[in-house]
Amino acid sequence: MLEEGGELYLSERYIPERPLFREKIIEKYLGYLRSFLVYNISGIVLFEGPTGTGKTMSFRFSEKTIKEKLKLDEIGGKIIYINGRDKTAIEVLHSLLTNLGISIPRRGFSFGTYVNELEYFLKNFDGHVHVCIDEIDRVGWRGEHSVEDLLYVLTRNERLSATIITNDFTFLKRIKDPRVRSSISVDKSIVFERYSKEQCYHILKDRCEKAFRKGVISDSVIWRLSEIIGKESGDIRAAITVLRLAAEIAAERGGGEITVEDINAAWRRFESSHMVEKINALEAGQKLVLSGAIYEKLISLRGRLGMGSIGMDTLRVKLNELEGYGVISCYRRGRGRGAGIERLYRLEIEVQSLLEALKRAPELYIALMEEVKRIVSEKVSVFRETL
Ligand SMILES: Nc1ncnc2c1ncn2[C@@H]1O[C@H](COP(=O)(O)OP(=O)(O)OP(=O)(O)O)[C@@H](O)[C@H]1O
Ligand SMILES: [Mg+2]
16 A cells, blocks of 8 residues: 555654645744854744644754754754653753763752753853753653753753743743743744644645555545544644554555545544543643542542642633643533623543543542542533632
């Protein structure tokens, strides 16, 4: 089914030669990168947008372009990419130092020591370092130091600038340090929108032409996939994964062609496995909201799990986050004059997926058994609140 070497075009490794629909973003970003590197200007660029909208790809593409255009060695410029997922603030610093050629053990020193090493390097460096920290919202879930400590270091050093990437739309709002917050200036933040179905179609068509042999996938099949993705998430990574699954399904069937039915089946398979991952990616605190969604319940459950109490505001933030992830939906309706607003929360995912996800967190599963059973029978959680 695949062209020789076709797997590359259905993998994350592939950087498109001409990324469609991101030309303007890339041009703007290349301008920033150039001014950081050539004029030694400090600053932070924020890439923000839902998953699979081309954030990492746009960085990678720009990095490649700038390395081709500017002679970084001659101007003393360095561009370093670090994926922050599941790293502590110290591990990110360590990775940065290693990339700069400074050898220092991964563990055993204080945060301050790593910072000193970096500052010492920068003081004696006749050039500019630009570091991209991808999945910045995932930094500092472990360890003593928060992502804010790390960002503070990035903002207060000359000869250093950064790009930070997140798909968590609450990330910036959660930063409390005003110095850090103000240095991630609004005018240097770049928002990535979900791809529309038409955009999905053009991107996918290009990939399919490169990946598959002639006649394996028709325009109408690509169009069907684009429709699903455009409507559901605008996530090209999801689209490519579904494409790979559909090819597998077609092969299992012994067919030489990917059909609309294969796409539909692949989408269903993708969705059910994806939901489990999505729930697993949530923090433990969010899983509780998921399972109870009622404040008093939440407090008593947190008590049973030895977690501290949280306020109504925090609960509201968590519910908003879950709504953002598409895990729950909220329906607001007036209760009549002066009687406030009633909010009804509804679980938007298969209960089976919720159960599977909870099973992978045994401590929660045990404590939440009763709740889980209730959800299975009701399927809908209702949360009433008077404002
Ligand atoms: N405009 C585009 N043209 C071609 N391919 C694209 C385009 N945008 C994204 N892709 C491809 O889609 C996949 C996902 O993109 P990318 O990794 O950049 O997503 P992301 O925004 O970083 O998502 P996440 O937040 O989950 O990390 C990659 O394989 C990438 O090459
Ligand atoms: Mg990414």
